[in-house]
Each structure stands twice: as C-alpha cells, then as structure tokens.
Amino acid sequence: RHKSEEQFRLIFELSPMGMAITSTDDSVLKVNQACCDTVGYTAEELGQKKATDIIHPDDLTINLTPNQDLWPGRTSHFQMENRLLSKDGRVIHVLTKKAVLVRDSQGKPRKFFYQIVDITERKQAENQVRASLTEKEVLLKEIHHRVKNNLQIISSLLRLQSRKVEEPQALSLFKDSQHRVQSMALIHQQLYQSPNLAQINFGKYIQTLTNNLFRSYGINPQTIALNIEVTTAPLTIDVAIPCGLIINELVSNSLKYAFPENQEGKMEISLSSDQQGQLILKVSDNGIGLPDNLDFQSTKSLGLSIVRNLTAQLGGNIILDCSQGTRLEIKFPHSLDL
Ligand SMILES: Nc1ncnc2c1ncn2[C@@H]1O[C@H](COP(=O)(O)OP(=O)(O)OP(=O)(O)O)[C@@H](O)[C@H]1O
Ligand SMILES: [Mg+2]
Structure with a gap:
C-alpha cells in the first residue's frame, strides 16, 4: 500500500500534465507542479483557493450536465474545453478531464481528480487561421466586385461609342459585344453575392441573364x-x-x-x-x-x-x-x- 501511494505521488508530481485533487466543495487539496506552472500560482496559493476561483466566470456552468452524471457514477469521467484565469490575469484555454478519485462507503464522491492541458497556443492559432480566412474572403469578394465593375465599365464604353454608329449591322455588333461582356460581369456579381464565394447558383444566373x-x-x-x-x-x-x-x-x-x-x-x-x-x-x-x-x-x-x-x-x-x-x-x- 505504501509503495503504490509512493508511485502515485511520483506520477502526480512529475507529470508534465497539470493535475489537481479537490474536495467536493471545490477546495483545492493537492496540485502538481505542471498545474502551478499553467496558472502561475504556487501550490500554497492554490491550496487557499477553490477550483471555481480560477475558472473563467463564463465557463463555470458549462460542465453542469456532465457533472450531474459524474456524481452518481453514470459516467466515470468527462472532458471539456474551458478557460482558466492565471495569477497575472491571462486567460488560459485548457482541456480538462475530471473524474471521481475517491467515493465513500455509500458511493458518494469524496474527492475529484482533474487533469488539465494548456491549449492556449492552439486556440490562438485557430483564431488566427479563422481571422485570416475571413480576411481572404473579404478580399476575394472585393476583387469579384471590382472585376464586375470593370466589366460593367467596358460595357458602358461600348454603349457610349455605339451612339456614334449609324449603320445597323455595326450597331448590332456593338450590342452583341456588350452582351458578351455583361454575361461575364454577371458571373462575378453572382459570385460575390454567393455565400461561399466560389460557386454560383446557376438558375438565378440564367434568369438574370x-x-x-x-x-x-x-x-x-x-x-x-x-x-x-x-x-x-x-x-x-x-x-x-x-x-x-x-x-x-x-x-x-x-x-x-x-x-x-x-x-x-x-x-x-x-x-x-x-x-x-x-x-x-x-x-x-x-x-x-x-x-x-x-x-x-x-x-x-x-x-x-x-x-x-x-x-x-x-x-x-x-x-x-x-x-x-x-x-x-x-x-x-x-x-x-x-
Ligand atoms: N435559333 C435560331 N433560329 C434561327 N436561326 C438561327 C438561330 N441561331 C442562329 N441562326 C442563324 O445562324 C446564323 C449564325 O449565327 P451566329 O450566332 O453564329 O451569328 P450571328 O448571330 O449572325 O452573329 P453574331 O452571333 O456573331 O453576332 C445567324 O445569322 C442566323 O441566321
Ligand atoms: Mg449570334
């Protein structure tokens, strides 16, 4: 028994993953070094706190349902993504796994066990990718808009020039050219109006054309x-x-x-x-x-x-x-x- 406790202590302390043990009232009973590193508090400081003190206020309720399943043992553990607040006030995104560590003789939980991984960098990278994708979409939209406007200008120039033309056959050539340019302008217009910017609802296009x-x-x-x-x-x-x-x-x-x-x-x-x-x-x-x-x-x-x-x-x-x-x-x- 003594040996397995010692083994547990070693795994707990040396794990690169943040680990914490709390009582059922969320008091922090034990944390490892990785956990301290993640939130910037010492083990002593965390010992004075409740787990809920370092969870982002907006994320306090996101684990309500899985928690309800955890208490009676309907599930052995659950996993969620949530945010913590570090000592210096930074928001830290973590992946959290929570399990019941000890139950009393009636089966009621006595201690909870948390494992947390800092995923802040991944979250930031995701947000950057999303932001740059949005930016590209805006640019693409802008380009389709300009191409359409430029084609429209060509079409107008043809119309203006055709005013000088009297011969009917030549006039009709101008008109045909205008239509050809406009049919292309319309494609770009439909593209920047389409939700995914890459595809055209062709029924609508033919109708307008x-x-x-x-x-x-x-x-x-x-x-x-x-x-x-x-x-x-x-x-x-x-x-x-x-x-x-x-x-x-x-x-x-x-x-x-x-x-x-x-x-x-x-x-x-x-x-x-x-x-x-x-x-x-x-x-x-x-x-x-x-x-x-x-x-x-x-x-x-x-x-x-x-x-x-x-x-x-x-x-x-x-x-x-x-x-x-x-x-x-x-x-x-x-x-x-x-
Ligand atoms: N749907 C149609 N019904 C009857 N005749 C047609 C039809 N489509 C084309 N034609 C005939 O075929 C000819 C060739 O058509 P085409 O589109 O190649 O040239 P165009 O219309 O005369 O000139 P452009 O299209 O270059 O302005 C037309 O001049 C017309 O006589
Ligand atoms: Mg023709």
Missing part, C-alpha cells in the same frame, strides 16, 4: 415564353463563365432570328446532370430553325464559333437537333481538368 437579353432586344416576355430549369449543384467559376457565354450566344440567336415579325414562341433552357456526373445544357426554341445552307460545324460567324470553341474548352460535345425549331444539347464534365 435572360431577363437582361429580353429587355435589351425589346422582347415582350408574353410573346416568347421562356422556361428555365436548373437541377444541378452550384457551378464553379471555371465552368460558369464559358457556360454563361454559351447561353448568351444561343439565347441571343433565338431572340434575334427564331421568331421573325414578333411571332409568338417558346424557349427552353435547362441544366442537369446525368448518371455519369456529366452536365447537360439544353437550349431550344420552337422558331423557324437554322437556315438550310448553314453548316453548324464550320460556319465562320462569330456567335456559333464562340459556342463551338467554349464547348471544346469545357471538354464537351454538341448535339444539334433541327427537327423542330433549333435545339442544342451540350454535354460536358462537371469540373475542368486543367
């Missing part, structure tokens, strides 16, 4: 009914930008050519994913269809070239269906292998 195009081409939404269906997860910017530009081209074409003389019609845009995880973008109208002499794969006109090039950039392929109006289906992988 097409609203703008309808307005710009002066088309009454009553005349051309538009149905948008997006069932995919949010997209990352490297997929969203080309995808947005493709939609811009195809929708512009439908609005410009598919329904001449204010003819009524329908358009559909959908983005979904198949079982293989490929994304499928479908853009269709039930208008007059592509001209017979137009070879989709080789036409030199800019709009469809853009669609072909961006599809290739996305690593996808295009299926064209002209059986009823114009229907394009583009299949591409969800993420780019760069």
Whole structure:
C-alpha cells in the first residue's frame, strides 16, 4: 500500500500534465507542479483557493450536465474545453478531464481528480487561421466586385461609342459585344453575392441573364415564353463563365432570328446532370430553325464559333437537333481538368 501511494505521488508530481485533487466543495487539496506552472500560482496559493476561483466566470456552468452524471457514477469521467484565469490575469484555454478519485462507503464522491492541458497556443492559432480566412474572403469578394465593375465599365464604353454608329449591322455588333461582356460581369456579381464565394447558383444566373437579353432586344416576355430549369449543384467559376457565354450566344440567336415579325414562341433552357456526373445544357426554341445552307460545324460567324470553341474548352460535345425549331444539347464534365 505504501509503495503504490509512493508511485502515485511520483506520477502526480512529475507529470508534465497539470493535475489537481479537490474536495467536493471545490477546495483545492493537492496540485502538481505542471498545474502551478499553467496558472502561475504556487501550490500554497492554490491550496487557499477553490477550483471555481480560477475558472473563467463564463465557463463555470458549462460542465453542469456532465457533472450531474459524474456524481452518481453514470459516467466515470468527462472532458471539456474551458478557460482558466492565471495569477497575472491571462486567460488560459485548457482541456480538462475530471473524474471521481475517491467515493465513500455509500458511493458518494469524496474527492475529484482533474487533469488539465494548456491549449492556449492552439486556440490562438485557430483564431488566427479563422481571422485570416475571413480576411481572404473579404478580399476575394472585393476583387469579384471590382472585376464586375470593370466589366460593367467596358460595357458602358461600348454603349457610349455605339451612339456614334449609324449603320445597323455595326450597331448590332456593338450590342452583341456588350452582351458578351455583361454575361461575364454577371458571373462575378453572382459570385460575390454567393455565400461561399466560389460557386454560383446557376438558375438565378440564367434568369438574370435572360431577363437582361429580353429587355435589351425589346422582347415582350408574353410573346416568347421562356422556361428555365436548373437541377444541378452550384457551378464553379471555371465552368460558369464559358457556360454563361454559351447561353448568351444561343439565347441571343433565338431572340434575334427564331421568331421573325414578333411571332409568338417558346424557349427552353435547362441544366442537369446525368448518371455519369456529366452536365447537360439544353437550349431550344420552337422558331423557324437554322437556315438550310448553314453548316453548324464550320460556319465562320462569330456567335456559333464562340459556342463551338467554349464547348471544346469545357471538354464537351454538341448535339444539334433541327427537327423542330433549333435545339442544342451540350454535354460536358462537371469540373475542368486543367
Ligand atoms: N435559333 C435560331 N433560329 C434561327 N436561326 C438561327 C438561330 N441561331 C442562329 N441562326 C442563324 O445562324 C446564323 C449564325 O449565327 P451566329 O450566332 O453564329 O451569328 P450571328 O448571330 O449572325 O452573329 P453574331 O452571333 O456573331 O453576332 C445567324 O445569322 C442566323 O441566321
Ligand atoms: Mg449570334
């Protein structure tokens, strides 16, 4: 018996982990050197105190429930993170384990045993990481905002310059360029408005993009009914930008050519994913269809070239269906292998 007490004393004293024994009224009965080092009090000073004197006031109640389980022995010990106050007033974060050391003959606790580890440095490092992450997010948001503003400025410059243009064909070139720039600006706008800054709710994007195009081409939404269906997860910017530009081209074409003389019609845009995880973008109208002499794969006109090039950039392929109006289906992988 004497030998095991001596062994316990040795382990207690020499442990690099803070250890303390308290009575059930929280009086400190015994502490080791590591415990003294952690809080900056001597063993004598701690002997005059109650455990609750050195616990951060806000943390006094956090162990209420596990304590209630400890008393009747429903649990043998519990662990928590809490704060202590050192002698010089510093807040010390610790990991605490508490157990019943001795019970009386009725099984009521007589002494508690605490083990504490100073985790202040880890906590500070965590807080620093969190703070710098927040800072990066703010910066990223700021950058998307500026990119969007700059693209908006380019779009405005094009509009201002186009005022000098009288020839209708040239005017329409200016307008198309504005739309292309705006479809990119919109991506950045959606990005800085999105909660995680990295992904875009593409349904919302397509809605805004097409609203703008309808307005710009002066088309009454009553005349051309538009149905948008997006069932995919949010997209990352490297997929969203080309995808947005493709939609811009195809929708512009439908609005410009598919329904001449204010003819009524329908358009559909959908983005979904198949079982293989490929994304499928479908853009269709039930208008007059592509001209017979137009070879989709080789036409030199800019709009469809853009669609072909961006599809290739996305690593996808295009299926064209002209059986009823114009229907394009583009299949591409969800993420780019760069
Ligand atoms: N949805 C459509 N319905 C009917 N015709 C279409 C449709 N989309 C394209 N076209 C025809 O295909 C041609 C080529 O389209 P494309 O987008 O490549 O060039 P564009 O629209 O004439 O010029 P740009 O897009 O460079 O401003 C158009 O001029 C038009 O005649
Ligand atoms: Mg076009």
